[in-house]
Amino acid sequence: MATDHTSGEDPLQTSHREGANGAAEKADERNSADSSFGDENTQGAEQTTEADKVGFIPGPTPAEFQEIVHQYDDLPNDQLDGGYPHDVNLRVGSETDPGDLGSDWIPRSVSEISRSTKCEQVARQIQEQIGGEVHRIESPPFVKNLGIYRDQPTEWSFHDVVIRNGRVYDGFTERTGLPTDEYKSLWTSMYPNEFQF
Amino acid sequence: MNYRELFQSVRSRPILHGLDGTYRAGVAFILGCDVGTSGILLSGFREWLIVRLGDGNNLSWTGLVQKIIDAEHVGQGEEESPKSDTDAQRFDWLFQLLDEFLDQREKRDGMIRIYGRYIEWLKEQSWFRQEMLD
Numbered sequence: 001m002a003t004d005h006t007s008g009e010d011p012l013q014t015s016h017r018e019g020a021n022g023a024a025e026k027a028d029e030r031n032s033a034d035s036s037f038g039d040e041n042t043q044g045a046e047q048t049t050e051a052d053k054v055g056f057i058p059g060p061t062p063a064e065f066q067e068i069v070h071q072y073d074d075l076p077n078d079q080l081d082g083g084y085p086h087d088v089n090l091r092v093g094s095e096t097d098p099g100d101l102g103s104d105w106i107p108r109s110v111s112e113i114s115r116s117t118k119c120e121q122v123a124r125q126i127q128e129q130i131g132g133e134v135h136r137i138e139s140p141p142f143v144k145n146l147g148i149y150r151d152q153p154t155e156w157s158f159h160d161v162v163i164r165n166g167r168v169y170d171g172f173t174e175r176t177g178l179p180t181d182e183y184k185s186l187w188t189s190m191y192p193n194e195f196q197f
Numbered sequence: 198m199n200y201r202e203l204f205q206s207v208r209s210r211p212i213l214h215g216l217d218g219t220y221r222a223g224v225a226f227i228l229g230c231d232v233g234t235s236g237i238l239l240s241g242f243r244e245w246l247i248v249r250l251g252d253g254n255n256l257s258w259t260g261l262v263q264k265i266i267d268a269e270h271v272g273q274g275e276e277e278s279p280k281s282d283t284d285a286q287r288f289d290w291l292f293q294l295l296d297e298f299l300d301q302r303e304k305r306d307g308m309i310r311i312y313g314r315y316i317e318w319l320k321e322q323s324w325f326r327q328e329m330l331d
Binding site for chain 1: 228232236243252253254255256257258259260261263264322323324
């Protein structure tokens, strides 16, 4: 099972993209003007150089983001289809610029892994923020659970994650997720070919 | 084989079945029976437990049983202090839950009702998408 909220063309999406381009242009202007970007405006020119190396697309300032958000205030929720953040390229860029869940993202503690629930809901929320596809990690036949994840025994029959640009996100990853192979290596009871990605 | 009778016997006298009466031993015994029936024995158990708990769609039946025991017997997560429980009690509650499930399932249209309630529950969840049932 996989769903992709980043694909497909419709008038609403096109409208979002215009907003996104506008935001990116504004951010570019700001970037060249004061040698800073995103939420780190106060950190100086040296950090901008480092950011350029990894190819970050500058995000809008919080005020610009609010302005973009309010463009959609009159739309009913069912037309937002996953929300605006990933459509406006808020923190999402090229393969060298992983999707970023933002500074507000706090991964859950690994001590909560064992019998934690609602991974489906977390995956949907992540997808709504950065796009990508929801994938389900399922236990092999005749096995009651997924075994060890991050050195913790799980009681999970399955686990939903989001995959975007070759990186995996779930409730326990940091804000920029993990490369696929690195993520798989955290599941010490599973063979790599037992993942559907 | 009548598994309800077998499990009632295991529940009352585990030692006669080679078990030490611990929760883990009970789980291992049930898992063995399930594997011996190619998974048919526990068909619908996980779904029945999810609806009963109202949560834990991602959990295996073993995780769900422990959560239900905590919620219904131990009182974990509630304001009152957790009631004391022993491994032997958990062993007993495990087989009690399993017997309740088998009782429901063997009724007329029992399996259909169990899955019907589970699908209703699924559709009430904010993260539900129709393709999950395709």
